[in-house]
Amino acid sequence: MKDMPTKERILYAALDLISEKGYDGVGVDLIAENAGLKGPSLYRHYKGKEDIFLSLIDMVEAHYMTGFGLMNTKEGYPDTMDDLIENAMERIRFTMHDDVIRKTRRILAMEQFRSERMAELTTRYHLENLQKLYADIFADMMEKGILKQDDPEYLALEFVSPVSLFIHMYDRQPEKEAEVLEKIRKHFEHFAKVYGKKKSDLGE
Secondary structure (H helix, E strand, O other): OOOOHHHHHHHHHHHHHHHHHHHHHHHHHHHHHOOOOOHHHHOOOOOOOOHHHHHHHHHHHHHHHHHOOOOOOHHOOOHHHHHHHHHHHHHHHHHHHHHHHHHHHHHHHHEEEEOHHHHHHHHHHHHHHHHHHHHHHHHHHHOOOEEEOOOHHHHHHHHHHHHHHHHHHHHHHHHHHHEEEEEEHHHHHHHHHEOOOOOOOOOO
């Protein structure tokens, strides 16, 4: 972290501290200390704790959008049901293991009732972004004849909703990672069995 630009170092220090102590449990001086700065020098970069926190959320959203593949084009969309499952599992492993995302989930769990923006972000992070991504993917798969014709938004909701529950289970009990991943994969495989087109459906 020492090699990071100062503004970024402050944000990562805030991420570490707020994920452990909550927003109200962390002061500017403590953030500065953990970033290797003296308190007054932090104000050269941010107006105060709220400014740091809002900048942190912006940084995390950009990190999430890139790492989770929410900025993908159709070129990265799956061509088979097996591709869908493997791509989805890769995203699951990312969200389970990425340190920034894991700490952000803890912050959201603690702070979603503190502010309207955090409540909106929690809904967007846990549901809306994923539903939109998979609705677009499923619409594309329907066009390709891989997936049965249905409402892509509803199918996306059915696909992603249980996953959020399993991820929260993992956050509470990380020792159950293997069990969580198995349950998620079985959910995806059941979805593929129900909604994926068989060769007989394609007239082959």
